[in-house]
Amino acid sequence: MLKYSKTKLAVDFYCIDQEYVRCFLVLGEKEGLLVDTGVGGDLRAYVEEITGLPIKVIFTHADGDHVGAAEQFEKRLMHPSEFDYYRRKNTDPVPMEPVWEGDILDLGSYRFEVILIPGHTPGSIALLEREKRFLIGGDSIQTGGNIFMFGEGRNFEAFRASMRKLEGLIGDFDKIYSSHHDLIVKPEAIKKLYTGAGKVMEKLVKSTPESLHNREINSYETDGVAFYAD
Numbered sequence: 631m632l633k634y635s636k637t638k639l640a641v642d643f644y645c646i647d648q649e650y651v652r653c654f655l656v657l658g659e660k661e662g663l664l665v666d667t668g669v670g671g672d673l674r675a676y677v678e679e680i681t682g683l684p685i686k687v688i689f690t691h692a693d694g695d696h697v698g699a700a701e702q703f704e705k706r707l708m709h710p711s712e713f714d715y716y717r718r719k720n721t722d723p724v725p726m727e728p729v730w731e732g733d734i735l736d737l738g739s740y741r742f743e744v745i746l747i748p749g750h751t752p753g754s755i756a757l758l759e760r761e762k763r764f765l766i767g768g769d770s771i772q773t774g775g776n777i778f779m780f781g782e783g784r785n786f787e788a789f790r791a792s793m794r795k796l797e798g799l800i801g802d803f804d805k806i807y808s809s810h811h812d813l814i815v816k817p818e819a820i821k822k823l824y825t826g827a828g829k830v831m832e833k834l835v836k837s838t839p840e841s842l843h844n845r846e847i848n849s850y851e852t853d854g855v856a857f858y859a860d
């Protein structure tokens with residue numbers, strides 16, 4: 631089982647690392663919000679060491695390293711555009727409740743707005759905290775490593791459209807918390823991801839072959855960002 635470790639990022643705001651992937655835990659006045667559930671393990675027990683608050687989970691997307699301990703929590707939110715992908719990708723899916731674009735998750739201490747950003751997966755979301763000026767971006771915004779854009783459900787065109795959408799909100803946040811690689815990503819990365827994804831789509835970037843999980847994959851690096859793609 632992969633071990634958990636935690637880092638306090640701000641008052642009532644924690645990052646829970648599980649080796650190569652992160653969840654985030656936000657403590658509200660009446661409940662806690664857990665963003666993703668990692669690859670599996672006894673996450674509930676780990677969270678209960680941090681807080682006694684009832685926990686609601688919201689999933690940035692449904693890849694296996696983000697929904698691993700989903701069944702341990704009773705209240706689970708996901709964007710409906712992700713439901714089909716979630717059921718196809720995971721062997722033991724559990725019921726999810728819908729969360730929609732523009733929904734506000736108001737914890738009292740923190741207030742998150744749901745932003746739909748398809749591309750990495752069909753129903754990927756980001757969470758925007760306008761007052762505290764940060765974004766939780768899931769896997770869609772990463773620096774320091776490759777964004778997985780190979781296999782079913784990935785879509786570079788949608789990804790670019792999502793990066794353009796986030797660019798329109800860039801005045802509302804100063805940093806992005808990411809699920810992999812660099813914990814904190816600068817907002818400038820969004821433009822680089824938009825540009826870089828376009829260059830990969832237009833086949834302007836030379837690929838480097840890599841072996842990943844016993845699979846041959848192409849790595850594309852450009853404009854300070856990187857993707858794995860077919």
Ligand SMILES: [Zn+2]
Binds near residue numbers: 651693769810
């Ligand atoms: Zn991931």
